[in-house]
Amino acid sequence: DAKTTQPPSMDCAEGRAANLPCNHSTISGNEYVYWYRQIHSQGPQYIIHGLKNNETNEMASLIITEDRKSSTLILPHATLRDTAVYYCIVRVAGADGLTFGKGTHLIIQP
Amino acid sequence: DGGITQSPKYLFRKEGQNVTLSCEQNLNHDAMYWYRQDPGQGLRLIYYSQIVNDFQKGDIAEGYSVSREKKESFPLTVTSAQKNPTAFYLCASTTASYGYTFGSGTRLTVV
Numbered sequence: 752d753a754k755t756t757q758p759p760s761m762d763c764a765e766g767r768a769a770n771l772p773c774n775h776s777t778i779s780g781n782e783y784v785y786w787y788r789q790i791h792s793q794g795p796q797y798i799i800h801g802l803k804n805n806e807t808n809e810m811a812s813l814i815i816t817e818d819r820k821s822s823t824l825i826l827p828h829a830t831l832r833d834t835a836v837y838y839c840i841v842r843v844a845g846a847d848g849l850t851f852g853k854g855t856h857l858i859i860q861p
Numbered sequence: 862d863g864g865i866t867q868s869p870k871y872l873f874r875k876e877g878q879n880v881t882l883s884c885e886q887n888l889n890h891d892a893m894y895w896y897r898q899d900p901g902q903g904l905r906l907i908y909y910s911q912i913v914n915d916f917q918k919g920d921i922a923e924g925y926s927v928s929r930e931k932k933e934s935f936p937l938t939v940t941s942a943q944k945n946p947t948a949f950y951l952c953a954s955t956t957a958s959y960g961y962t963f964g965s966g967t968r969l970t971v972v
Contacts, residue, residue, distance in 0.1 A: 776918070785960070794865075794951050794963030838903070847911070848894055848919060849961060851903035 755839045760856040761784065768825040771855055773839030776820040783844050784815060786824045787837040787851075795851070798824065834859045863888045867952050867964035874939070874946070875969050882937045884952035891956060895934035897921060898966075900948040907950075910935055913941045939969065947971045 757825075763769040775784065783802050787795040794860040799806055801811045806813045813824040826833055840853040874880045877913045886893065892911045896904040906919030910929040924943025929935055935954075939946045952964040 753876050757956040764971075787961075790965070792949070794867075794953070794965050795961075797960030797962065800960060847892075848909050849904075851896075851904070853901070858865065 757837075757839050757852065759853065760858065762858050762860055763826075763829050765831060765859050765861050766828055767855060769833065769859070770822065770830040771824040771826075771839075771857060772836050773822045773824070774787045775839070775841045776777055778797065778819050778841050779843075782824050782841045784819075785840040785842060785849065786811070786813065787838045787840065787841055788833075789838070789854070790832075790835045793798060802803075829857075829859045831859050831861060832852075833857065842847075865952055865962055865964035867950075867967050869967060870965065872969045873968055874969060876971055877941045879938055879940050880946075880951055880969065882939070882952075882969070884935045884937065884964060885933055886935075886952075886954045886962070887933060888954055888956075888962060889932070890954035890962070891928070891932070892954060893938055894936070894955075895919075895925070895927065895937045896951045896953065898951060904951060907937065923970040928954070 771835050783800050785800040786798040788796040801813045810854050815822045836854040836856050868883045872906040875908035876926045894909040897905040898904050905921050907925050916927050926938045950967045953961045
């Protein structure tokens, strides 16, 4: 699996857009970018995934650079409930299991 | 509503005892997974199963065992051979290439 690099922590003001970066410079052509988040003492929650096109759903947007070596997860209007650890994972679709690193601890400030 | 149910939420075990963690899903997902999470760390894969009556070791399978007799159920047994079993255990399931659905976890403490 391609390795990902995320900042260990970030702050964002409530109501503003939270932009979480992820570097995956060794990503291969058939690997997807997945984003999950984990609120303290709960199971991770799927947010979004993409291959090369930008994606948007009701939770977030995923922007993948043209060379696919990095991506950004955007929470358009962060709320206090968005405080969580966010994991960026690169994986071949249908592969066996996901590898979770330490992620980014996003703290939304009131 | 469909989802994954893990039980119990908290579990205490004496050293030297085996203990079984339950994971049930009603999502009709083929694949199921067990992960372990230690404080401040990411998730590590213990075992996974893609079809009934078949399962594969993950990265840290030593000291654990699983079974997959039904599509809906994937119990994990933490055996006495697991040297440091105190952790947060998460079960997940998925179809094909889509997002994984996780349970709410079981926190196991060895006393």
